[in-house]
Amino acid sequence: MPATLPRLSVGETVRVAVGVLAPMLAQGVIIRRPGVVSLADSLDTNRHACRILGDLRERYGAGPVLLRLPVRELAVVLDPDDVATLLDGSPRPFTPANREKVTALRHFEPMGVLISGEERRALRRPWNEDVLDHRESLHRLHDHIVAVVAEELEGLLPSDAPVLTWDRFTPVFWRIVRRVVLGDAARDDEAITDLMVALRAQANWAFLRPRSTRRLRELGRRLRTYVADADPQSIAGVVARTPGVPGTAELGQIPQWLFAFDAAGIATYRALALLTGHPAAMAEVRQEDLPTHRGLRPLARAxxxxxxxxxxxxxxxxxxxxxxxxxxxxxxxxxxxxxxISTFFHRDRSRLPWADEFEPAIWDDGRAEISRALVPFSAGPAQCPGRTLVLDVTSELLAGIVSQFDVAAAPPVRIRSERAMPRTLAHNRLRFHLARRAAG
Incomplete structure (x- = not known):
């Protein structure tokens, strides 16, 4: 009988549980808890996690290792090649409908493709890819996205508040998301965003909290209204024009898209910090020639x-x-x-010379593609189907901010071009000085 994977000692399991898994769970895997995110930044939990996993790889070599958990076998992946094996092997022999994921996501997207069984997934995945233009460079609504972003950016700089904070950025960001996904009628529907927040907060507790069927029904009712009277220049309009086969559960896919945009907002806000710390890159983003690049905004996207x-x-x-x-x-x-553990592979100094540097060129020159453990949108058959849409919206928003405003990091400044990038970065602690740029 072949040997099983190596099993960590009790001490090693405790070290992984306390130093790697606990900080992630405490921050919130479905919706972030701001206070814990700030604490994780102060403690630099990502750096500690990478050190722990690096020690395990040095001791055990290639191949996953099993944690000594009382309830189920959990293997932590330590080798980049195994990352590719896992992600390329979806949905069989490795299903994306992982037990923990299903328990959490069923709180707000019980019919979502991510937690669907193999038969349902075969119906839902192609439909998601079609609506979201998964295999395209830009979403079919690109021109409308550009217009929405330009209109909503006016809300970033009230006359009495020249400092941009996370709390000021998020309302503007969600107005953009609601208009793009649900249509202009949803622009000020903060109730639907609050409903998603409440459901995702319950999902953070997974099986420890019962599902709120009342909130789920209310979310379904609101989504049904937007699709039934769909704005043609919205993803809801694309949904209305793209009927699925029985079992697709079209409305049941939309909560995942809204969920994904939460992470997109965090990524955009941190990307703004990267540009403030790298003025040459900011100047290049401002100069990107859209006709030449067919609307792609390559450096903003990178x-x-x-x-x-x-x-x-x-x-x-x-x-x-x-x-x-x-x-x-x-x-x-x-x-x-x-x-x-994403950060372990994304910041792997032993394999990536630029692990702790801002190196946007890797996304254009093939280095990111060769480094198959760099998976910002996952990879393989279960890669995020919304990758095209998310990058379309976020790159337009990032480019729009630096084109319309002079942006400088406000204290405490965390990103400087001459320093290695911090391993842990609390987005909610970042602040920026904004000043409107002169026309022309």
Missing amino acids: TVLESLRLWPTTLTILRDGVEETHWSGGTAAPGTGFAI
Whole structure:
């Protein structure tokens, strides 16, 4: 009988649980808890997590290692090649509908493709890709996205508040998201955003909190209204024009898109910090020639991707093995959970010379593609189908901010071009001085 994967000692398991898993769970895997995010920044939890996982890789070599958990087998991935194996192997032998993920996401998207079984996923995934233009460079609504972003940017700089904070940025960002996803009629529908916040806050507790069927019904009712009377220049309009086969559960896919935009906002705000610390890059973003690049905003897009590489918003990527699988260190039984700790691979100094640097060129020159453990939108058959839409919105927003405003980091300044990028960065502590740029 082949050997099973190496199992960590009790002491090593405790070290991983306390130094790697606990900080992620405490920050909130579905919606961030601001106070804990700030504490994680102060403690530099990402740096400690990377050190712990690096020590394990040095001791055990390639191949996942099993934690000594009382309730189920969980394997932590330590080798970049194994990241590619896991993500390329979805939905079989590694299902994205991981047990922990299903328990959490069912609170607000019980019919979402991410937690669908193999049969339902085969119906829902192609429809998601079609609506979201997954395989395109720009979403079909690109021109409308450009217009929405330009209109809403006016709200970033009230005359009495020249300092941009996270709390000031988020209302503007969500107005953009609601208009793009649900239509102009949803611009001021803060209630639907608050409803998603409440449901996601429950999801942070997974099986420890019962589902709120009342809130779920209310969310479904509101989404149904926007799709039934769809703004043609919105994703809801695309949904209305793209009927699925029975079992697609079209309305049931929309909560995941709204959920994904929360991480997109965090990434955009951190990307703004990257540009303030790298003035030459900011100047280049301002000069990007849209006709030449067919609307792509290449450096703005690469800056958002660098934000996601340096400070992943998906803290861990989860898969469950649906059958026995074989690795360099041994075998894993069916039902084994696998965890990919994103920051460990995105900031892997032993393999990435630029791990702690702002290096947007990697997204254009092939280095990111070769480094297959760089997965800001996951990878493989279960890669985020909203990648095109998210990058379209976020790159336009980032470019729009620096084009319309002079932006400088306000104390406490965390990003400087001559320093290595911090391993942990609390987005809610970033502040920027804004001043409107002269026309022309």
